[in-house]
Amino acid sequence: MDGLIVQKHSVSAGDVRGMQHVWRRIKRAVDAGHRVVAVISAMGQDTDRLVALAIRIKGGMPKPAARELDMLMASGEAITAPLVAIGLQGLGVPAVAFSGPQAGIRTNAVHGNAEITAVHPDRVVRALQEGRVAVVAGFQGATDDQDVTTLGRAGGDTTAVRLAAALGVAVCEIYVAYRGIRTADPYVVPEARVLSHLSYDEALELAATGLHMPQPRAVEIAQQYRIGIHLRPARDDAGDGTRIVEVLPDQERRPVSAIAHQHGLGRVRVAYVPNQPGGAADILEPLGGLGISVEVVNHAGPGDLSFMVRESDLDRALQAVEPAARALGSAATSASDLVKVSAVGAGMVGESGLGVAARMFRTLADAGINIETIASSDIRITCVIKRAGHERAVRALHSAFGLDHP
Amino acid sequence: VRQRGGRRSEPAAPAPGGDRPGLKVQKYGVSVGDIAGMRRVCRRIKSAVDGGWRVVAAIAALGQDTDRLVERAIRMKGAMARPSPRELDMLMASGGEGSTAPLVAIGLQGIGVPAMAFTGLQAGIETNAVHGSAEITCVRPDRVLLALERGSVAVVAGFQGATADLDVTTLGRYGGDATAVWLAAALRADVCEIYTNVPGILTADRHVVPEATVLRHISYEEAMELGSAGLPASQPRAVEIAEKFAVPMHFRPVATLDAGTMVVGHVPEHERMAVCAVAHQDRVAKVRVAGVPNRPGAGADLFEPLRQHGISVDAIAHIAEGDLTIMVHEPDLERIIGVIEPAATWLGASVTHDCDLAKISVVGKGMQGRAGVAARMFRTLADVGVNIDSIATSEIRITCIVRRNRHEQAVRALHAAFGLGRTAG
Numbered sequence: 136m137d138g139l140i141v142q143k144h145s146v147s148a149g150d151v152r153g154m155q156h157v158w159r160r161i162k163r164a165v166d167a168g169h170r171v172v173a174v175i176s177a178m179g180q181d182t183d184r185l186v187a188l189a190i191r192i193k194g195g196m197p198k199p200a201a202r203e204l205d206m207l208m209a210s211g212e213a214i215t216a217p218l219v220a221i222g223l224q225g226l227g228v229p230a231v232a233f234s235g236p237q238a239g240i241r242t243n244a245v246h247g248n249a250e251i252t253a254v255h256p257d258r259v260v261r262a263l264q265e266g267r268v269a270v271v272a273g274f275q276g277a278t279d280d281q282d283v284t285t286l287g288r289a290g291g292d293t294t295a296v297r298l299a300a301a302l303g304v305a306v307c308e309i310y311v312a313y314r315g316i317r318t319a320d321p322y323v324v325p326e327a328r329v330l331s332h333l334s335y336d337e338a339l340e341l342a343a344t345g346l347h348m349p350q351p352r353a354v355e356i357a358q359q360y361r362i363g364i365h366l367r368p369a370r371d372d373a374g375d376g377t378r379i380v381e382v383l384p385d386q387e388r389r390p391v392s393a394i395a396h397q398h399g400l401g402r403v404r405v406a407y408v409p410n411q412p413g414g415a416a417d418i419l420e421p422l423g424g425l426g427i428s429v430e431v432v433n434h435a436g437p438g439d440l441s442f443m444v445r446e447s448d449l450d451r452a453l454q455a456v457e458p459a460a461r462a463l464g465s466a467a468t469s470a471s472d473l474v475k476v477s478a479v480g481a482g483m484v485g486e487s488g489l490g491v492a493a494r495m496f497r498t499l500a501d502a503g504i505n506i507e508t509i510a511s512s513d514i515r516i517t518c519v520i521k522r523a524g525h526e527r528a529v530r531a532l533h534s535a536f537g538l539d540h541p
Numbered sequence: 542v543r544q545r546g547g548r549r550s551e552p553a554a555p556a557p558g559g560d561r562p563g564l565k566v567q568k569y570g571v572s573v574g575d576i577a578g579m580r581r582v583c584r585r586i587k588s589a590v591d592g593g594w595r596v597v598a599a600i601a602a603l604g605q606d607t608d609r610l611v612e613r614a615i616r617m618k619g620a621m622a623r624p625s626p627r628e629l630d631m632l633m634a635s636g637g638e639g640s641t642a643p644l645v646a647i648g649l650q651g652i653g654v655p656a657m658a659f660t661g662l663q664a665g666i667e668t669n670a671v672h673g674s675a676e677i678t679c680v681r682p683d684r685v686l687l688a689l690e691r692g693s694v695a696v697v698a699g700f701q702g703a704t705a706d707l708d709v710t711t712l713g714r715y716g717g718d719a720t721a722v723w724l725a726a727a728l729r730a731d732v733c734e735i736y737t738n739v740p741g742i743l744t745a746d747r748h749v750v751p752e753a754t755v756l757r758h759i760s761y762e763e764a765m766e767l768g769s770a771g772l773p774a775s776q777p778r779a780v781e782i783a784e785k786f787a788v789p790m791h792f793r794p795v796a797t798l799d800a801g802t803m804v805v806g807h808v809p810e811h812e813r814m815a816v817c818a819v820a821h822q823d824r825v826a827k828v829r830v831a832g833v834p835n836r837p838g839a840g841a842d843l844f845e846p847l848r849q850h851g852i853s854v855d856a857i858a859h860i861a862e863g864d865l866t867i868m869v870h871e872p873d874l875e876r877i878i879g880v881i882e883p884a885a886t887w888l889g890a891s892v893t894h895d896c897d898l899a900k901i902s903v904v905g906k907g908m909q910g911r912a913g914v915a916a917r918m919f920r921t922l923a924d925v926g927v928n929i930d931s932i933a934t935s936e937i938r939i940t941c942i943v944r945r946n947r948h949e950q951a952v953r954a955l956h957a958a959f960g961l962g963r964t965a966g
Contacts, residue, residue, distance in 0.1 A: 151616060185640055191576055192583075192644055194651020203643035203650075203658045213635035214610060217628035218617055224628075225619020232628050237707055258706075280684070281663050 139170045139263065142308045143273065143295035144369075147178035148215045156369065158222045160310065161268055165228055170263045172298055174273040175219050176291030177211030185210065201246035205275075208247075208285045209235070212272035220270040230268040233258060235275035236283065239301075240294060242276035248287035251276060251294075254301035271298065289350025292364075296353055300360035306378075307362050309349060310369045315377035316341065316348060318538040319394045323526045326539045330377050332387045334481045338379045340515045341395050341479050354379060383481060390491050391480035391536040396529050398474040398522055401449035402508070403456060404441040407465040408434060414463065415440060421455040431475065431510040431519060441508060443519065446471055473507065474525040477517040478532060484513055491536075492516050498535040504528050563731040564595045564689070568699060568721035569795065570737070572603040573640050583648040585736070585795065586694055590654055595689050597682075597724055599699040600645050601717025602637030610636040626672035627708060630701075634661070634709045638698035638717075646696040656694040659684060662709065664695070665727075666702035666720060674713030677702055677720075677782075680727040689728075697724065718779035726786035733788050735779075736795040741802035744961040745819045746772065749949045752962045756817060757800065758808045760906050763817050764790075766938045770902040771822035780804060808906070815914050816905035816959040821952050823945055824871040825898040827930070828881065832890040833863050839888060840865065846880045863890075866931065868942060871896060898930060899948035902940040903955060915939050921958040927951045 142164070144157045157173075164171050185207040189199040198204075213234055220232035239255035262269040273291030276284050286293050292309055299307040315329035316338070333341075335358035342351040349364065357364050357379065364379040408414045415434055419442070422429055427448045434440040444452045453469045460467040483491040495516055499506060504527070508519040520528055533539060567589065569582045582598075589596050610632045614624040642658045649656035665681035688695040699717030702710050712719050718735055725733035741755040742764065759767075761784035768777040783790045783804065793801035808817075833839050843865065852873060869877050878894060885892045908914040918939055922929060927950070930942040943951060956962055 148610075148613065151613075154617060185573070185644070188573065188576065188644055189647050192579055192648040192651060194648065195653070196647075196651050199647045200650050203646045206643040206658055206660070207640055210635040210639050213639065214632055217631040218613060220628045221614050221621075221624045222617040222619065224625055225617060225621050227620065232631055234631070234709070283660070 137170075138168055139172070139302060139304050140164060140306075140308060141172045141174065141295055141299040141302065141304050142310065143174040143176065143291055144219075144310050145176040145178060145291065145312075146215055146219065148181045148211070148218060150178075154218060154222055157219055157310075158226055158228075160369075161219075161223060161230075162226055162228050165268060170266075171268045172259060172263070172271060172302065172304075173219065173268060174271045174291060174295040174298060175212055175216045176273045177215045181214065182208050182211040202282060205246045205249075205285045206283050209272075209275040209283045212274050212291075216270050216272035220268075223268055223270070228268055229266055230270055231262045232270045232272070233262075234272050235294065236277035236281065238269070238271040238294075238298065240276035240297070242278060242284045242286070244278045244280075244282065244284065246282075246284055249276060249278075249284035251286065251297050254297050256298060256301050259298070260302070287352075289353040292349050292353035293356055296357045296360065296362050296364070299362045305363060306365050307357070308365045308367050311349075311366050311376070312369055314368050314373045315366055315375075316379075316393070318392070319529060319533050320396065323396070323529050324394070324533045326533065328538070328541060329374060330387075330392060331375070332378050332380055332383050333392060334383055335379060335381060336514055337392050337479050337481050340477070340512065341393055349379075388482050389480060389537070390482040391478045391538070392482075393479050394476065394529050394532045394536070394538065395479060396474055396476045396525060398525065399446045400443050400473045400475055400519070401446045401452075401469055401471040402441055402443050402473055402519065403449070403452050403467055403469050404439055405456060405460045405463075405465050405467045406439055408438070408440040408463060417459045417463070418456050421459065422452055425451060425455055427452050427455070431508055431517060433508050433510065443473070443475065443508070470507075472522040473519050474522050475517055475519055476525060476528055476532065477515050478536065479515045480536075481514050483516070494535060495532060498531050499528055502527055502531045562593045562595055564597070564728060565589055565732055565734055566597045566599060566721050566725040566728065566730045567734045568599045568601065568717055568736060569645075570601045570603050570717065571641050571645065573606045573637075573644065575603075579641075579645055579648050581795065582645060582736075583652055583654070586645075586649060587652055587654050590694060597685060597689070597695045597697060597728065597730070598645065599697045599717060599721040599724060600638055600642045601699040601720075602641045606640070607633045607637040630672045630675075630711045631709050633711045634698070634701040638700050642696050642698040646694075649694055649696070654694055655692055656696055657688045658696045658698070659688075660698050660709075661701035661720065662703035662707065664697040664720075664724070666697075666723065668702035668704060668710045668712065670704045670706075670708065670710065672708075672710055675702060675704075675710035677712065677723050680723045682724060682727050685724065685728065718776045719782060722779045722783045722786075722788055722790065725788045726782070730788065732791050733783065734791045734793055736793050738795065739792075740794045740797070740799055741792050742767065742804075743772070743818070745952060745956045746821065749821070749952050750819070750956045750962075753956065754961070755799070756802050756812075758803050758805055758812050759817060760808050761804055761806065762937055763904050763906055764804045766902070766904045766935065767818055767820050770820035770904060770938065770940065771900065772818060772820040813907050814905060814960065815907040815911050816903045816961070817907070818905070819901065819903050819952055819955045819959070819961065821899060821901045821948060823899045823948060825900045825942065825945075826869050826871040826874045827895040827898055827942065828867050828869055828874070828877060829893050829895070830865045830881065830885050830890050831863065831893065833865050833885075834888060834890075835863060842888060843881060843884050846884050847877065850876070850880050852877055852880065868898075868900065897945045898942050899945045900940055900942055901948060901951055901955065902938050903959065904938045905959075906937050908939070909936055917958060918955060921954050922951055925950050925954045 223230035242249035646658035668675035
């Protein structure tokens with residue numbers, strides 16, 4: 136369908152000014168000759184009250200039933216979407232609101248975190264053909280049984296991306312409360328710039344790092360369906376945002392796209408793990424059962440094994456591995472106040488990766504910063520360092536990889 | 542027939558046919574924020590389940606939850622005369638019953654009663670597309686049946702349904718009662734229980750007649766007439782559907798285990814009376830159009846504008862020698878005059894009105910073929926010095942319009958004259 140765009144907006148039912156902003160955004164696109172599908176996400180506070188009521192009334196159950204909870208959770212978008220449609224109609228823009236099920240969003244029955252299995256947007260297409268804006272409640276769908284489901288985190292983004300794919304639109308616009316994805320945290324690096332383009336892979340690597348970013352799940356789905364994501368600032372004066380695409384344009388290629396960092400980490404180290412099958416598994420297995428997620432695992436056996444956890448999980452993680460460590464005739468120790476600093480860039484793949492790693496280590500050495508642990512993927516190099524001086528490290532790396540200037 | 546003290550528990554379910562327990566459809570009104578009220582509803586449902594009944598609970602939300610949403614929609618409607626009804630229905634259905642039904646289901650699960658919540662759409666409530674006051678056209682409660690077969694209580698969001706296009710609709714005022722009755726009909730339930738804050742259907746308004754008693758049984762026709770005549774607790778449209786499908790309706794108080802009122806086809810012989818209740822409505826006004834030309838369609842010319850403005854003239858309208866009198870709800874008077882005056886002027890007629898009136902009706906199936914009910918009504922009013930402004934009747938109702946100042950006294954006198962204060966049930 137020509138001139139069709141899919142936009143995703145977040146708004147709270149009670150926020151009339153925010154609503155007005157969304158209508159104007161949509162109207163501008165309509166006035167420019169576009170046909171528009173607007174996916175609406177509600178802000179959490181609308182459903183928080185209902186969830187609190189459910190918890191009060193659930194009595195002896197450990198938690199309210201997921202199926203009924205989904206009916207409550209879905210009411211957030213079920214209320215904001217018709218309000219947005221009514222507002223558009225008030226501005227003279229023909230609009231029609233659809234719930235997730237009406238928009239043809241079919242999901243599996245995993246309530247609270249359902250996955251979209253199919254999209255049949257017949258009614259959306261019909262509305263567009265009639266010259267109307269289709270306002271779709273994001274974050275929700277229905278099973279084949281017409282049970283209402285919610286899509287979990289990033290549910291609204293996922294709805295928008297899947298609708299774009301089903302409607303044959305190449306790019307999905309996601310309006311966000313920030314300017315775009317930056318080369319570093321601007322609180323640490325005042326020179327940090329908004330990236331005009333980023334690859335899916337880079338976005339996924341950066342997602343775990345605290346930079347403003349859509350949820351990884353939405354990025355994965357965009358990558359799977361080859362839908363570009365255009366993160367656009369909701370504020371008019373905040374620039375053009377960031378496009379997340381498969382391949383960066385030539386002029387945007389660089390070995391490193393961003394320096395990310397994350398603090399609040401701790402490390403557990405087991406002094407000796409023998410080089411035999413199951414050694415690492417014995418150590419790490421108890422952590423999964425406790426819901427503790429583990430990263431940057433280092434083990435070049437036979438020898439020591441170390442891994443990182445969130446600082447808040449550190450004591451529990453240490454206790455959990457101690458029995459296994461003792462059984463191996465070893466001991467476990469922990470360290471806190473660590474920071475993970477990562478250089479991420481699709482351009483480091485292959486030969487240039489070695490150069491990037493060398494430059495990263497050299498830069499940190501020149502800044503007098505000791506590296507505790509190193510981990511890497513194809514497009515990321517991560518160094519774990521002490522918290523003291525980590526901001527200096529981030530600034531030095533930002534500068535060394537030429538990110539201070541466009 | 543006033544119930545003194547309640548039974549301590551629900552009577553056990555009968556086992557019709559011997560193979561499966563009886564089925565009740567119950568209708569409750571709750572407010573989203575009212576946890577205590579919701580818990581009370583959950584306990585009430587549990588006591589029926591404990592008594593061996595299979596239960597379908599139709600939940601209506603109380604107004605305040607959706608009022609706030611409608612206000613928001615009105616703030617956002619911009620230049621439109623009113624928010625679009627289709628989108629308004631989506632708001633109402635999600636914010637009201639769409640929230641209370643799952644909460645009640647969660648509350649039931651919490652006290653160990655397996656329960657599943659359904660939207661109107663999921664419960665198979667199909668309606669026409671008249672958003673805001675849709676009519677149920679068909680009910681296909683497959684999923685409700687499945688839940689019952691699995692031993693769950695089915696908690697259905699009342700007041701809402703969906704079109705064949707799966708557009709959400711709302712059923713208008715008292716839509717919760719309609720949902721319950723339709724479900725009871727489709728499921729061939731043994732009874733449809735409507736729970737309210739009043740003890741049942743009364744012989745008169747207790748604010749006016751403190752000795753009014755709860756009727757144990759009432760016929761469908763009487764319940765319908767009383768509903769239109771102003772006695773609360775029975776919604777005429779829902780009763781009409783119950784009669785059509787021969788669903789026994791049971792009006793019960795939510796707060797006690799009192800017996801309430803059964804609405805049935807035939808009132809047991811020993812309870813039959815000439816008049817079963819006295820209903821009244823104050824705040825009634827009269828609009829009189831004089832000099833209406835005596836030609837076909839003149840009446841239609843007058844009423845058509847009212848219909849277009851959505852004003853219902855539930856009242857007496859009679860034409861006599863070019864005079865047409867309609868009774869209206871007093872707060873609507875100004876609006877109605879504004880609509881009817883131009884039409885009357887166009888016909889060459891004139892409009893006058895009279896306020897401060899009240900409408901008093903006696904209702905009873907027993908007055909059919911029983912002489913003297915009308916005479917006794919007029920005599921009673923005369924004895925208390927109340928002048929009758931106008932009279933209208935149906936087969937089982939006599940209505941008098943009187944001055945408002947003494948109408949309460951008139952209601953009390955009629956209640957006594959027809960022996961309603963001391964009836965045995």
